[in-house]
Amino acid sequence: MIDLWSPNISFFSYYQTFAPLSCTIEYIGKNNILDVITSIIGIFGELSLELKLFFILILRSSEKIRNNLSFIAMKTVIKNLFICYNQQQMITRLQILFLTISLYCIFLYSTYTTQLITVEINKPTYSIYQSLSLNYSQSLQCFCSNISIPYQSFLTIKPRFHNLCSSQFVSQDWINYLYGDGDLVYRYSFTDFRASAVGQFQLLASLCEISQETVNDSLVQLLTITPNLLLNIFNLIRETLGANMIISVWSVNWLIASESIIYSKWAAHTIPIVYGKCNCGTSWTCTQSSQGMMTGCYPLESLLQTTLQCFYNQSCIDSTNKFAQLNISSLKTSQYQINTTIQSILNNLMIEEYIINKTYEN
Known part of the structure; x- marks a missing residue:
């Protein structure tokens, strides 16, 4: 003799009962600038000698620049930096040049290349879950603390006779x-x-x-x-x-x-x-x-x-x-x-x- 059923389903009650321990999301993003620098240093760690020479030249040049602030002195420093008096100096200059170009290319590649990034959020609140569900609905995964709950925890059905x-x-x-x-x-x-x-x-x-x-x-x-x-x-x-x-x-x-x-x-x-x-x-x-x-x-x-x-x-x-x-x-x-x-x-x-x-x- 029931005329109408009145179901009342509470998503908030449902979420609180299951209480996810953690949620993970995945998205496509670019590498962090610090990660790029760390990777570059790691890749070229074996070239410490060339890097040392490079830094020595930079330091010497900076000292000369501080000592000779005139335009002529600056011009002389730059000229001496690229003028080679023997074969060994030329090889060193070329190594530094190729190293610099390689570092720059790797930096550009790492910066603009996208990758799949996975982020884990521990014990997210309901508001955080709503935000994640809105922005990352396709990849959002949550691991519940309870695998089953009684229906009455989040669902009420009222019949209208x-x-x-x-x-x-x-x-x-x-x-x-x-x-x-x-x-x-x-x-x-x-x-x-x-x-x-x-x-x-x-x-x-x-x-x-x-x-x-x-x-x-x-x-x-x-x-x-x-x-x-x-x-x-x-x-x-x-x-x-x-x-x-x-x-x-x-x-x-x-x-x-x-x-x-x-x-x-x-x-x-x-x-x-x-x-x-x-x-x-x-x-x-x-x-x-x-x-x-x-x-x-x-x-x-x-x-x-x-x-x-x-x-x-x-x-x-x-x-x-x-x-x-x-x-x-x-x-x-x-x-x-x-x-x-x-x-x-x-x-x-x-x-x-x-x-x-x-x-x-x-």
């Missing part, structure tokens, strides 16, 4: 009103639904109560197991009642015949009631329409085959206006049409929809 289950039609006042002064069997014909109306609405109230208890007791397994489990038990009860041809207390399926009909001394026999062309002696699902409702061999079958139309019609449900009809505007938010049977609604445990609240943060 059909408004029939919260209406006055399942109240004791309505049932007492229908019962009136009693003796319904003698006040109404068996073809009048009012003869078994009390039984039908008592069953409706019971179905709503059973549905609500079933949903509350088995909410976690509700979507897959609970509806079928309840309906299997319910159908077993229906089949048992029908197969045994149990006489209804409302006298809507069998009549007690007198001895004048059976020609026997005070022997009580039963006569099946016929609805249209359907005989309660051969079928326990016989029903026929009666004043917008249904009447038949059993109040339960009559109720299940009844549609919602009468409940939204004041003249149909209660012409005295003592009990008001269901609000017709509620159909706008309902998944069921006005011609839907109670059986169809019961198949969904009277549920209208699921209202889900997700708190993934936990």
Whole structure:
């Protein structure tokens, strides 16, 4: 009899429960300038002699520059730096030149070449996780502290039942009103639904109560197991009642015949009631329409085959206006049409929809 489910899923609760120990991200980036310099020094570490000569020349040149600040002195220093007086000096100059060019090329290559960089973040907060998820969703990986948690930690599901289950039609006042002064069997014909109306609405109230208890007791397994489990038990009860041809207390399926009909001394026999062309002696699902409702061999079958139309019609449900009809505007938010049977609604445990609240943060 559920009209609507209201799921509430909390991502924050979900995150807090799993509490990632660490997260890793990968991205394409350039080498750090310090890493480049370190790599260059490591590569050319064996050329310490040439580097030493290079630094010695630089130091000597800087000393001469400090001692001779004139333009002519500066010009002489630069000239002497590149003028070779013998073969050994020329070889040294060339080595320094090639070393400098090589260092510069390696520096440029290392600086502008991209590589895959992996970064690990320990115990990230939820805000950090959100930022990482936004910027590095493709490569983000987090290792959770818990591999499993109960659904109730981050997911709540609240069912909204059909408004029939919260209406006055399942109240004791309505049932007492229908019962009136009693003796319904003698006040109404068996073809009048009012003869078994009390039984039908008592069953409706019971179905709503059973549905609500079933949903509350088995909410976690509700979507897959609970509806079928309840309906299997319910159908077993229906089949048992029908197969045994149990006489209804409302006298809507069998009549007690007198001895004048059976020609026997005070022997009580039963006569099946016929609805249209359907005989309660051969079928326990016989029903026929009666004043917008249904009447038949059993109040339960009559109720299940009844549609919602009468409940939204004041003249149909209660012409005295003592009990008001269901609000017709509620159909706008309902998944069921006005011609839907109670059986169809019961198949969904009277549920209208699921209202889900997700708190993934936990």
